[in-house]
Amino acid sequence: MVKVLLFAAIAEKTGRREWCPELGQGTVGQVVEQLVMRFPQIRDEIGTCLFAKNERVVDQDDEVGHGDVLAILPPVNGG
């Protein structure tokens, strides 16, 4: 099972900080597509996000599977 972490505007719009896709495994892009289908209200924001698999930024083609944590990162703004 993949665990998806949501932050900032994405967490706010979905009302969730965590979400588990039905998809047991697949590409990052597939998981994100499923997320947007479930929460169409984030369609605009998702295009500005990066994706981190187990805390490392990855491409949409990257594979995720059981035990992986996929974080959706809206534009960051530390400091």
Added chain:
Amino acid sequence: MVKVLLFAAIAEKTGRREWCPELGQGTVGQVVEQLVMRFPQIRDEIGTCLFAKNERVVDQDDEVGHGDVLAILPPVNGG
């Protein structure tokens, strides 16, 4: 009467922090010349010094007189 203030290497070599020239008034250059005559051991250092009259850097042609404080400033090194 002019009061001359001495610092750092100049104070060390002369053994003084203050000195009053016989000259009641004159140019900065004249006072400094008198200082070097009195303390020839600072002949080498004096060429690297700046002179401040009443806390402002002045030229050797500047006049000093009664009540003025002339400071001999070896190369500074704050911080």
Added chain:
Amino acid sequence: MEQACETLEFFCLTEEELNVEAVMKTVMHASAGAALLFLGTVRQFTHGRETLQLRYEAYPSMALRIMREIGEEIQCKWPGSEVAIHHRTGMLKIGEIAVLIAVSCPHRREAYEASQYAIEQVKSRLPIWKQEYAPDGTFWVTSCCAHEGLTARPEHTETGEGRW
């Protein structure tokens, strides 16, 4: 996340107030001749627009990992340097410290370079988000350089917003 950042903690996220002395002491050592502390605070006015307060949200484990990466990069680029980064999360009032970056180096020129590198990286790479509370509502603050330092992902950048 609940505990304050302590002296000798090089990289730290906390909801407690940040401490200037603690972060400075962390980087001071005998061969350091210069140290620079960058302190980012909550500004009341930005180009005339008022901020009431700010809320910082982080992805803590990844933020700490990237802080450590930034620290390692700095120690490679400027040998002999030490870096500590303490970042606050949660709700902050005007004037409160959001981030402290302490850098020590043998000489001052490197300290300025390393400190500027650190704050630019903190702003563009740390998974931390800033929500502004203004008189006309709350919004997520975006910056021009967000994500810049994170691994380049051309596929992502090219698809842009249209794809989803």
Added chain:
Amino acid sequence: MEQACETLEFFCLTEEELNVEAVMKTVMHASAGAALLFLGTVRQFTHGRETLQLRYEAYPSMALRIMREIGEEIQCKWPGSEVAIHHRTGMLKIGEIAVLIAVSCPHRREAYEASQYAIEQVKSRLPIWKQEYAPDGTFWVTSCCAHEGLTARPEHTETGEGRW
């Protein structure tokens, strides 16, 4: 000169230990978004050569006057900035703080520029002298840029050492 530098003292010379919190608080205010603290300490090793301790001597009234001049220059060059400079005098041990320069600005880029300007001016203009105690004796430390920022005096420079 005998008293410690207090919070809200913008320019100060003291034989007492310098205080990081005091100088930072002096420059913090509601429209400051970034503050930078430069901290110069007594380094044990310089290019492999050991220092045992340093003694700083100042011409106090003129040093304070020039600190204020530097502060005014910075406020003109970087509007909205605040500057505080606290300098130590007397005998300092390894690791002790010789100078603290705090600068606050609306934005960070100006803070870096203003801070660097301040330390360069402090090093080249303040009538302060540094005596180094090394294993092979004591000597007055000279720097390349001494006097640079003080009023240019061509007559003086041209005559050089030969004249006296």
